Amino acid sequence: MESRETTGPKTVLIGIDAACHGVLDPLVADGAVPNLAGLLDDGASGPLESQVPPWTASAWPSLYTGMNPGKHGVFDFLTFDGYDWEVVNATHVDERPLWRLLDSVGQSSVVVNVPVTHPPSEFDGALVPGYMAPEDPNCHPAGLLADVRDEIGSYRVYPNDVDGETAQREEYASVARSRGEAFRYLVDRFDPEFGFVEFQVTDTVFHDQPGDQRTVRAVYEAVDEQVGAILDDCDPDTVVVASDHGMGRYRGHEFRVNEFLRESGDVTAVKGGEGMPSWATVRDGQLKAGKTETEPDERALADVMTGLARFGVTSQRIGKALGLVGLDDFVAKRVPASLVSAGTEQVDFPDSRAYMRSRIECGVRINLEGREPAGIVPPSEYEAVRDDLVRRLSGVRTPDGEPVFEDVARREEYFHGPHADEAADVIAVPSDFDHFLSARLSGSRFGEPTEPWNHKRDGIVAVAGEDIDETVDLTDAHLFDVAPTVLATMGVTADERMDGTVLPAVESSGERSYPEYDRQRSTTDEGGVEDRLANLGYIE
Missing domain, CATH: 3.40.720.10 (Alkaline Phosphatase, subunit A)
Incomplete structure (x- = not known):
């Protein structure tokens, strides 16, 4: 130079x-x-x-x-x-x-x-x-x-x-x-x-x-x-x-999109599946810690949790019980991520019609034939399914009667360019970003925001x-x-x-x-x- x-x-x-x-x-x-x-x-x-x-x-x-x-x-x-x-x-x-x-x-x-x-x-x-x-x-x-x-x-x-x-x-x-x-x-x-x-x-x-x-x-x-x-x-x-x-x-509610979609039959759940990771876990458990693999004892315990999940003893149920006695935070800080995953009821992506795969995307993905590996929605029904999702999500109200979303729209209204078709099919924007969107299954549509800020x-x-x-x-x-x-x-x-x-x-x-x-x-x-x-x- x-x-x-x-x-x-x-x-x-x-x-x-x-x-x-x-x-x-x-x-x-x-x-x-x-x-x-x-x-x-x-x-x-x-x-x-x-x-x-x-x-x-x-x-x-x-x-x-x-x-x-x-x-x-x-x-x-x-x-x-x-x-x-x-x-x-x-x-x-x-x-x-x-x-x-x-x-x-x-x-x-x-x-x-x-x-x-x-x-x-x-x-x-x-x-x-x-x-x-x-x-x-x-x-x-x-x-x-x-x-x-x-x-x-x-x-x-x-x-x-x-x-x-x-x-x-x-x-x-x-x-x-x-x-x-x-x-x-x-x-x-x-x-x-x-x-x-x-x-x-x-x-x-x-x-x-x-x-x-x-x-x-x-x-x-x-x-x-x-x-x-x-x-x-x-x-x-x-x-x-x-x-x-x-x-x-965040002064509103946590809205669990996949729980809402499970109620309508769009989401099918699986117990003890792999599910989708959260970035915080990727960052804290892997990138920061430099962890190279799951420890043997951890893998064995994960197998046990997977087996229990198949019989209905899920991480969500255990967490709810721990919460009643004030131990949920204590245990959460000490339980390996893989154990939580193994015992969690999660979205069965291949068997679901539509789902939120990641809350960060602010949207819902359709399991489309020819695009997803095990797509079940025929291309001829794609636009009708999108319109139905837009209509139903637009009508969601909080327990207080307020709209959860300020806008629900097709992805084309937010993205353009050669990668626009990689976005979620339906974009859902929380009202004033005052509601926390969650992709997890927890047995109810609403709860307190997982992250208050x-x-x-x-x-x-x-x-x-x-x-x-x-x-x-x-x-x-x-x-x-x-x-x-x-x-x-x-x-x-x-x-x-x-x-x-x-x-x-x-x-x-x-x-x-x-x-x-x-x-x-x-x-x-x-x-x-x-x-x-x-x-x-x-x-x-």
Whole structure:
């Protein structure tokens, strides 16, 4: 690479997972996040509408490609082939990310901790993968992770689980600090035109410690400190702050879609089957722990649980009994995932007419002949079945008489592009994302939300810099607008296939056609990750 005078990045994109006004505004008012407050005050800012589904694994590829999942191809933490699945990775993203587009026009990048970037491809610059990667990910260039750890000390993708509230807060803060330290080191070393750093722990804290405002504040204070250091050390011309979605308390109900479909005869249940995994289990039980296989004693106990499930002694019934004596949480933290799976009543996908295979998809899948390996719905009945599902789901009311969904529609109303037909057939959007959708079978349609804090549709965006019009209104900003806006701040033409447009605070550089994105698919097998996941059958 030809050397150039060190000037610092033209633009730095700071991703803060799950950031939104509902979370940030109280922290700003308390003076806890002065650097983020300064960017919000000095630049153009506003809410950033996320996509459907508003979850990390799909939303970040949408943000960094500027395209909807129907084009880039990632809808979930998992990708499916019939009834089989694997964990998504960067090779499942079928559109060009920002750093690859910039590379094609001769501009370099440093990318740190961005989700769904493992395994990295080659480009002019450096990349340390984030969420969805194994704990010791391959980086670009090869050997970079060792260099980062030599320079800054400990660097890990996922926070460790530690005992004690104070210790856990420090663990989260330490992970946040490592993002900023690694980013600043790599910017100094590679001198890129573009920098992109993402802070994931701002989302993790709500899933791991729901309602713990002291820990949330500690996390954001640590992130804000790193934002200030990045501004001081990197001195970018333009800063863009963006989140993939928002976060808030779920005040409604948990709606168990497959239980609803079982009542109508669409779902058939099986006891002791494999079922579908939850991402939290994949992450915590496999990627973070580095577990290579199920332990022998665990396998034997799983066989016992499978046998009991066939006689009606399911995990759900055991859990209900434990709940009556207050031991459900205690046992849940100590029982291996495979035992829960083996003893759980689950959806029999091949024998069901329609089902929710993963709650993250926000929709229902039809078991279609010729598409699914054991499809039972004839193609001639497909549209009628879809219409029936739309009608019935649209009419679902909570025990309080309120609609569960604000919209139920065919997938074409939310996705377009070569991968649109990989989405769920019917998309169901919870009202204000105040109800928790669940794919599990639990004996009743409704319950208390499994996670009292979870994703909301509106995140946040801010654009600050000398050439930014801070007076404009960004209330209509959308997740897809971030990529073309970043390019415009660098004077680079956007890809005409992007679904977003340049935010009005920035002068557009126009659009043009780029060559077809060339990428090679790989399975999530780096370091044996997929082998470690293959025996996982733990449903939510």
